[in-house]
Amino acid sequence: MNNHTNDDQLELIQASHRELEEALETLKNLKPDEREDFTKRWPSTLQSLCELMRVTLDRQAVSNSVHISEALATTLSTYLGGRDIYIPNGERLKDALRDIRIWREFKGNNLEQLSRNYDLTERRVSQIIAEQRAAFVARKQRRLF
Template identity: 30%
Template sequence: MSEFRSKGPELLLDLTEHIAVALGELVAMESAKAQHVAKEVADRMAAHWGGQNIYFPMGLSIKLSRRDRQIYDEFNGTNHSDLARKYGASLQWIYKIVKAARKEHIARLQGDMFSPATDD
């Protein structure tokens, strides 16, 4: 790893360290093997995206979507206030989430009226 450290840019070093830790935590991979796999992943990312400016989104919309889906799943028609307290959101925000999630749910159930029908 010292050769990689001396040549590798800071981002790739940080990426390698995070991947190695994740492999150890998530799949209980032995440390030396996790470091090897992490270095390989970082090398491949560098080969594939090297020289490009890459923006890593924070993933807030995904996290919010998960939270919104959880709120909708827990909604029982009368627990707006409970959900607002539980998720630290305003009552109005809970109403908005439930309304949007319901609309999405109904749209998924109905499907696209203009898409060609398929016989399964």
């Protein structure tokens, strides 16, 4: 990441910090009926984002998921609200996680099995193994220095 973008982001955070803290404090102290009325007035995209975060937090057994998801949605709204941003569809992330699973399951003699399990060619599984091996070696070498 270049320094210009990093500096812009820090400036954005610092400029909105006090305003965000006040908003989060108010949100934290809302009565249940006030909270329900308040979140119902959010734009539908923000409501959906909040619900996605709540469900994810629930699946991770995080207590107080409703309040945390509302605080996260408020924070994102404060810093990114009104901006035209692109959120990737997640395919690259899913592929990266699949590749890690393949690497972990690789035993040296199960290329054919992995290709069947993941519906990939043996050649592609071999490429993934090579990429994951290189990443593994790079991580090991960083720890040495």
